[in-house]
Amino acid sequence: MEFSEKVQKYLAPLLGQNTARIAVKTFSEKIGKRPENLLRQDMPLLAQSMHGMLKTLCGEERADKALKDISEL
Amino acid sequence: MSWIHLVWIFLLIACPIVYTGSNQQSVVIFGNIAKIFSLFVAGLTLTFTTNAYTPGESAKRAWTFLATGAWIWLFAQLIFAHYRIVLNVNIFPNLADLFFVLGYIPLFAGLVVLIFDFRSTGLPMGGRTSYIVQALILLAIYSAMFFAWLKPLLLNNDEPVTKFLNFGYPTVDFLLVCVTSVLIRISWVLRGGSLAKAYIALGMCFFLTGVGDLIFAYRPIPAIDMFFFSAYFVLGLAGFYQLRMLRQ
Numbered sequence: 001m002e003f004s005e006k007v008q009k010y011l012a013p014l015l016g017q018n019t020a021r022i023a024v025k026t027f028s029e030k031i032g033k034r035p036e037n038l039l040r041q042d043m044p045l046l047a048q049s050m051h052g053m054l055k056t057l058c059g060e061e062r063a064d065k066a067l068k069d070i071s072e073l
Numbered sequence: 074m075s076w077i078h079l080v081w082i083f084l085l086i087a088c089p090i091v092y093t094g095s096n097q098q099s100v101v102i103f104g105n106i107a108k109i110f111s112l113f114v115a116g117l118t119l120t121f122t123t124n125a126y127t128p129g130e131s132a133k134r135a136w137t138f139l140a141t142g143a144w145i146w147l148f149a150q151l152i153f154a155h156y157r158i159v160l161n162v163n164i165f166p167n168l169a170d171l172f173f174v175l176g177y178i179p180l181f182a183g184l185v186v187l188i189f190d191f192r193s194t195g196l197p198m199g200g201r202t203s204y205i206v207q208a209l210i211l212l213a214i215y216s217a218m219f220f221a222w223l224k225p226l227l228l229n230n231d232e233p234v235t236k237f238l239n240f241g242y243p244t245v246d247f248l249l250v251c252v253t254s255v256l257i258r259i260s261w262v263l264r265g266g267s268l269a270k271a272y273i274a275l276g277m278c279f280f281l282t283g284v285g286d287l288i289f290a291y292r293p294i295p296a297i298d299m300f301f302f303s304a305y306f307v308l309g310l311a312g313f314y315q316l317r318m319l320r321q
Contacts, residue, residue, distance in 0.1 A: 014266050017265050017266075019196060055130065056132060057132070061127065
């Protein structure tokens with residue numbers, strides 16, 4: 001499974017399948033990567049770039065947990 | 074299904090029995106207690122949701138506004154119940170209306186903050202053109218509502234304050250529906266996720282309140298209370314869904 005799919009799978013229950021896909025695409029591009037080219041070592045940076053969005057939508061506690069979980073995917 | 078759903082369904086099932094088989098005073102007591110209880114539930118769940126956020130978070134501000142609105146409406150409803158049950162008088166408008174009107178301010182602010190928060194995430198919200206089309210559709214609906222139902226209320230022989238409230242309540246409700254229509258669009262983007270449920274519930278709450286206020290302006294029958302307590306339960310569910318999402 002690609003790393004982009006793993007992140008999508010993690011975010012889907014929270015944001016919905018569609019938004020999870022868009023979020024991965026949007027924030028991958030923000031770190032200068034295409035979703036299909038994401039590597040294991042990109043995960044901490046991707047998680048960090050998503051943190052603000054997750055904090056706004058789900059609260060700091062959940063966003064912090066997501067940051068940790070995505071970084072460790 | 075949560076306990077809020079169960080209580081709400083139980084009250085809805087009880088409605089036909091109460092409204093057909095009870096005397097006037099029992100109907101008034103049932104409606105007022107149902108509204109007070111549902112607003113209490115809404116105030117509590119929204120406050121718990123607010124407390125689940127860390128201080129300083131913008132989402133906390135939005136849910137605090139919504140909780141404040143629910144508590145102000147509860148206070149208004151308690152005053153209204155005092156008039157109807159304790160004093161046994163039916164005056165419109167009365168002191169309760171002042172607080173019902175005040176309650177709209179934090180509710181409106183809460184919805185606006187939720188939308189701006191979502192906008193700040195950088196996730197897509199839809200194109201500018203689609204919002205212009207949406208605004209035009211809503212304007213057309215309001216125009217139809219105005220000429221069909223609201224204009225006659227301004228031209229009748231009621232007191233100016235009564236006219237203002239009969240016209241104002243559905244208008245402000247419609248404004249809230251307009252704002253929540255943006256939230257419902259966001260919910261569509263978020264469909265399938267936990268966040269969408271709370272936004273849909275908020276939209277439903279203001280739609281039900283609007284329908285209730287519009288019917289009330291024409292025929293203030295006790296059965297309208299069904300719309301109001303349903304709206305308040307749905308407001309409570311919005312808080313419940315958000316809280317569940319935060320804790321899951």
